[in-house]
Amino acid sequence: MLWNKVDQRWKDRLPKDRDGDVSWKTEQWPVPGEDPLEVRVCTRDKVKVSSFANCNEAPRTSIVLHLTCGYGNFTGLMGGSDHSASAHFLLGRCGTPYLLVPTEYTAWHATWWNNNSIGIEVDNIGGLHPVGDDMCSEYSSKDKKDVYCKKSETDCFLEKTFGGTKYWATLTEAQYAGLGKLVKALCFKHKIPRIIPPDDLRYKAFDKANPKVRQNYRGICTHVNIDPARRADIGPYIDWPKLIAYGGITEADCYNPPDSVAQTWNDPKGGAAAAASGGASGAGAGASGGAGAGASGGAGAGASGGAAGAGASAGASGAEEKLPPPVIIDSHTLKVRVGKRGGRICLSVK
Numbered sequence: 441m442l443w444n445k446v447d448q449r450w451k452d453r454l455p456k457d458r459d460g461d462v463s464w465k466t467e468q469w470p471v472p473g474e475d476p477l478e479v480r481v482c483t484r485d486k487v488k489v490s491s492f493a494n495c496n497e498a499p500r501t502s503i504v505l506h507l508t509c510g511y512g513n514f515t516g517l518m519g520g521s522d523h524s525a526s527a528h529f530l531l532g533r534c535g536t537p538y539l540l541v542p543t544e545y546t547a548w549h550a551t552w553w554n555n556n557s558i559g560i561e562v563d564n565i566g567g568l569h570p571v572g573d574d575m576c577s578e579y580s581s582k583d584k585k586d587v588y589c590k591k592s593e594t595d596c597f598l599e600k601t602f603g604g605t606k607y608w609a610t611l612t613e614a615q616y617a618g619l620g621k622l623v624k625a626l627c628f629k630h631k632i633p634r635i636i637p638p639d640d641l642r643y644k645a646f647d648k649a650n651p652k653v654r655q656n657y658r659g660i661c662t663h664v665n666i667d668p669a670r671r672a673d674i675g676p677y678i679d680w681p682k683l684i685a686y687g688g689i690t691e692a693d694c695y696n697p698p699d700s701v702a703q704t705w706n707d708p709k710g711g712a713a714a715a716a717s718g719g720a721s722g723a724g725a726g727a728s729g730g731a732g733a734g735a736s737g738g739a740g741a742g743a744s745g746g747a748a749g750a751g752a753s754a755g756a757s758g759a760e761e762k763l764p765p766p767v768i769i770d771s772h773t774l775k776v777r778v779g780k781r782g783g784r785i786c787l788s789v790k
């Protein structure tokens with residue numbers, strides 16, 4: 441099956457230092473509280489980075505997550521496509537990060553959001569549709585099937601309707617781990633708070649007409665926020681609790697980051713920092729705006745993902761629980777998020 445071939449191709453690249461006209465050297469990037477991240481720094485033979493990126497250095501304030509919706513083509517993200525697109529990182533199916541554009545420069549991955557952002561392309565074929573016994577990619581036509589997997593191979597795709605598509609190829613476990621660590625390294629490097637909007641706001645379109653949106657946003661977002669009319673990467677079809685756990689990411693207001701999460705870029709435990717003040721699992725709770733679902737989702741992710749003990753400790757120490765701090769979701773809404781245990785309430789003020 442094709443998914444198998446693609447995954448194998450990424451693994452086959454690991455002992456090499458070149459693929460086509462792209463070669464790489466390794467660098468070690470610091471990650472707070474962990475071993476450094478090995479990054480493969482790529483260059484294209486005879487093609488200057490200035491032909492597919494703006495090389496004026498500028499501060500980076502957000503990270504945009506994408507899916508390649510393709511087959512992990514280096515040159516296509518280093519100016520090789522007909523529209524000269526580029527991205528800072530391509531994350532292999534093996535979880536290895538390949539740096540295509542220096543993060544100080546502006547890559548061309550998200551139109552009006554390019555300035556001040558870092559684009560990560562997670563290699564994944566994207567949406568699938570059933571044809572007979574097969575699941576086919578968007579590159580299928582009537583004449584030629586592009587088979588990704590069998591319908592029976594339910595461990596490499598899932599059903600989740602989003603953006604008009606019903607089935608999606610899954611990320612590999614190595615990608616979740618690799619993406620989590622890459623987010624940690626990038627946030628540390630550029631002092632970006634390791635935060636993401638709660639689930640109920642995560643896929644909301646950004647207000648393009650309001651210049652303050654791009655100026656004020658801090659943290660992680662996805663391409664679907666920036667170009668919802670044309671893009672569905674990345675929607676609710678990935679395992680967000682898992683990524684949040686691996687990346688030590690806190691769910692918070694990214695326009696006005698609360699003090700409790702503003703420094704998470706520097707914190708080995710990320711969201712756990714807010715836990716110490718009573719807020720971390722609260723960040724999870726904020727996802728649903730209610731008490732139960734988000735809280736248990738956050739705790740479960742923390743435990744199964746093995747990322748720090750944020751969720752686990754918050755959940756286990758019932759007697760010592762404190763109310764989480766208020767989180768301002770936008771300028772009009774105040775939510776006090778409270779877990780599902782007795783004595784805790786959920787308040788939303790508009």
Ligand SMILES: [Zn+2]
Pocket residue numbers: 505506507663671673
């Ligand atoms: Zn995208």
